[in-house]
Amino acid sequence: MNTKITGYIPALDGLRALSILLVFAGHIGLGNFVPGGLGVTTFFFISGFIITNLLITEYNKSGTIRLKLFYIRRLLRLYPALLLMLLLTTAFVLYLGHSLPWKELLAALFYFENYYFVSGYTHLTFYYKILWSLAVEEHFYLVFPFLLLALARKINVFFMATVTLVVVALLTRVYISYHYHANEYAFVQTYVLTHCRFDSILYGCLLSIIIHSRKGSHFLKVSTSLITFIAGILLLLFTLIYKDEFFRQTFRYSLQGIALLTIVTSILFNNRYHYLNQLLSTRLLVYIGKLSYSIYLFHFLADMIAEEYTKNDPLLKVMMITGITIVLSLCSYHLVEVPILKVRRNFGSHVSAKA
Numbered sequence: 001m002n003t004k005i006t007g008y009i010p011a012l013d014g015l016r017a018l019s020i021l022l023v024f025a026g027h028i029g030l031g032n033f034v035p036g037g038l039g040v041t042t043f044f045f046i047s048g049f050i051i052t053n054l055l056i057t058e059y060n061k062s063g064t065i066r067l068k069l070f071y072i073r074r075l076l077r078l079y080p081a082l083l084l085m086l087l088l089t090t091a092f093v094l095y096l097g098h099s100l101p102w103k104e105l106l107a108a109l110f111y112f113e114n115y116y117f118v119s120g121y122t123h124l125t126f127y128y129k130i131l132w133s134l135a136v137e138e139h140f141y142l143v144f145p146f147l148l149l150a151l152a153r154k155i156n157v158f159f160m161a162t163v164t165l166v167v168v169a170l171l172t173r174v175y176i177s178y179h180y181h182a183n184e185y186a187f188v189q190t191y192v193l194t195h196c197r198f199d200s201i202l203y204g205c206l207l208s209i210i211i212h213s214r215k216g217s218h219f220l221k222v223s224t225s226l227i228t229f230i231a232g233i234l235l236l237l238f239t240l241i242y243k244d245e246f247f248r249q250t251f252r253y254s255l256q257g258i259a260l261l262t263i264v265t266s267i268l269f270n271n272r273y274h275y276l277n278q279l280l281s282t283r284l285l286v287y288i289g290k291l292s293y294s295i296y297l298f299h300f301l302a303d304m305i306a307e308e309y310t311k312n313d314p315l316l317k318v319m320m321i322t323g324i325t326i327v328l329s330l331c332s333y334h335l336v337e338v339p340i341l342k343v344r345r346n347f348g349s350h351v352s353a354k355a
Helices: 010-030 036-064 065-095 101-110 112-122 127-152 155-179 184-192 199-212 216-223 226-241 246-251 251-269 269-282 283-309 314-347
Strands: none
Touching: 010 036, 010 112, 010 251, 010 269, 010 314, 036 251, 036 269, 036 283, 065 101, 065 283, 065 314, 101 112, 112 127, 112 184, 127 155, 127 184, 127 199, 127 283, 155 184, 155 199, 155 246, 155 251, 155 314, 184 246, 199 216, 199 251, 216 251, 226 251, 246 251, 251 269, 283 314
């Protein structure tokens, strides 16, 4: 078993593909059968793992983290496609005769859509609410790199600080859910607010921290055993089938993070599960994974368009959402994201700009 990440990992793009397919299926009417929320949680985990690995690798090589370049890379990665999505969505909203949703537009532009959504979800119409998860990520990365830089020389302290923050997020959800008697308002808060969900990113960060520590090999030996892997699968299934509302608003996200910690670790670092790694590394899944950001952005706009023109035909609606999402995602990725990825190389990007 190897604890080192030396380059691009196709299986992670395959995992992204499965995640975005869960999200997409959940949003086109299969939410009662498909755990779309798990797709978002998995996105968070992957993000935390990859970003932390890149930051630790940079620190180990140079003795520091060039935060300015990190944030420039984030800006170039996220904003071009986001601006295109906001432009097209706003144009469609105005085409329908609605007034300019300038307050929500500002919230979307500056990554506060999740808090804006919670503040008015009972009485406002939202056009960009799909951006709540991007807000969670960006709030997280406004703080986490500074914490890593401050504690990079004290890996044990950094690890304990990360574990502590995981517990804090869980206790925050417990308090909110208990305070509001696990009602719908509590569900919305615990699902989309940054201070309730940042631990889903931290579990991925924890994996990266551990494999870069002296105990990385021992952790992999234990966490990727067949018993642990099966336990992770069963734990993940339990979080999906247990329907108690208080549990779903609180411990579900924590247990899913623990389950992903064992499952993803096994797939990436133990040859026993090479068949799963190979499956996730197939060309189709990898390509869908590369499109996942665009798909996430544009499938919500596609849903709005389809809802307007196919109100009485569910099958036609699904077909229309799928078609529009594919077209917009391909255009965004190849005409906007790939050219910008090439520019990101000037700022130290490790991401391949190839289609």
